[in-house]
Amino acid sequence: MTPDAEFGYELLVCRYAELAWHPSDGPRPAVVARQLGTKERRWDTVVIEVDPAAFAVRRAFGERAIDSDLLHVVRHAPAEWSWYRDALPHPGYPWRYVRQAVHRAAGRDLIEKRRRNNRIQLRRKRPYPDWVERIVAVENKPDLDRSAADRLAEQLTHDVDTALADEAWLATETTGERVEPALLREMPIEAGILATDFSEGVHPDAADVAWHPSDLSGGAGATDEPEGGDDPSERTGSRDPETETLRLEIAERAYGKGWRSYHETMRPDCRHFELRREGRSLVPRCAAKEKVPTARECSGSCPDFSPEPPQWRTKGWPIEGGPGKGFKRVLARRREREHETADAFE
Numbered sequence: 503m504t505p506d507a508e509f510g511y512e513l514l515v516c517r518y519a520e521l522a523w524h525p526s527d528g529p530r531p532a533v534v535a536r537q538l539g540t541k542e543r544r545w546d547t548v549v550i551e552v553d554p555a556a557f558a559v560r561r562a563f564g565e566r567a568i569d570s571d572l573l574h575v576v577r578h579a580p581a582e583w584s585w586y587r588d589a590l591p592h593p594g595y596p597w598r599y600v601r602q603a604v605h606r607a608a609g610r611d612l613i614e615k616r617r618r619n620n621r622i623q624l625r626r627k628r629p630y631p632d633w634v635e636r637i638v639a640v641e642n643k644p645d646l647d648r649s650a651a652d653r654l655a656e657q658l659t660h661d662v663d664t665a666l667a668d669e670a671w672l673a674t675e676t677t678g679e680r681v682e683p684a685l686l687r688e689m690p691i692e693a694g695i696l697a698t699d700f701s702e703g704v705h706p707d708a709a710d711v712a713w714h715p716s717d718l719s720g721g722a723g724a725t726d727e728p729e730g731g732d733d734p735s736e737r738t739g740s741r742d743p744e745t746e747t748l749r750l751e752i753a754e755r756a757y758g759k760g761w762r763s764y765h766e767t768m769r770p771d772c773r774h775f776e777l778r779r780e781g782r783s784l785v786p787r788c789a790a791k792e793k794v795p796t797a798r799e800c801s802g803s804c805p806d807f808s809p810e811p812p813q814w815r816t817k818g819w820p821i822e823g824g825p826g827k828g829f830k831r832v833l834a835r836r837r838e839r840e841h842e843t844a845d846a847f848e
């Protein structure tokens with residue numbers, strides 16, 4: 503399958519996850535993002551399962567991600583005014599970077615700061631909540647062939663070993679056919695398999711669980727010796743603080759980025775750019791190329807790029823710009839609505 507089809511598939515899987523997470527255990531509030539991870543491993547789709555009440559508190563910190571330097575400040579900011587070096591744990595890097603992060607955090611209204619006797623003091627506005635319940639990684643492979651299966655098996659084995667995620671899945675398209683059992687047998691047994699059929703678009707019943715995943719939370723990042731021997735489904739244990747911080751950074755990036763951010767790199771201001779409905783999902787489409795364009799194709803260097811004509815901006819698109827801006831607003835509104843759904847859950 504071509505990369506553009508894979509990109510389109512990835513968007514459909516993201517939308518499915520938003521509508522129907524969790525595929526086997528029933529509804530769970532979640533935030534969905536795409537193309538996130540660490541230096542070593544980038545996941546196609548990331549599902550962050552959230553605690554609804556804590557997530558509502560997280561939303562009070564704003565819609566942007568809180569990066570790792572800011573997290574150090576925000577998580578440890580004290581309830582009472584205090585010199586930042588007394589209040590915060592040593593970061594493991596020079597304090598001047600922390601000072602910069604304190605200024606940035608105050609500039610974003612995440613904490614309060616003041617100067618006393620030539621010292622910077624800070625205090626929190628509200629405690630940073632424990633909003634992340636579980637992190638789930640999904641690899642999307644619409645067309646599972648031999649070489650894709652080999653690559654995926656390797657990637658999923660990495661996920662199982664690092665236990666950065668709590669659960670790993672492979673999503674693959676069946677369109678009514680059975681998935682090739684021989685290829686699926688090569689996947690690590692801990693990874694779940696989601697057999698999707700998006701031929702009728704995206705809806706909550708568009709996927710079946712072909713294999714149930716195991717809980718990975720007691721893998722390599724765990725502090726305790728895993729109990730239950732080699733069977734990860736029987737392991738127990740919690741992760742070390744470093745792994746937990748890394749997970750929180752991933753969750754923050756997922757929250758800030760979501761999965762509709764492709765409009766930030768694509769060209770919705772091109773006259774050929776369209777959002778096409780696939781069931782309950784909107785997927786970008788290029789009318790000139792007659793397909794879902796990849797983010798790389800749909801860029802300023804695209805030879806077919808053609809700016810939307812200025813008169814579009816006066817025909818039903820007054821003041822706030824043409825359809826390009828309209829697409830961006832539609833996608834931003836959808837993202838906002840999904841965040842509201844997650845914290846209004848229960």
Ligand code: SF4
Pocket residue numbers: 769772773774775776787788789790791795799800801804805806807808
């Ligand atoms: S013509 Fe190029 S820039 Fe325009 S929508 Fe198609 S891929 Fe994107």
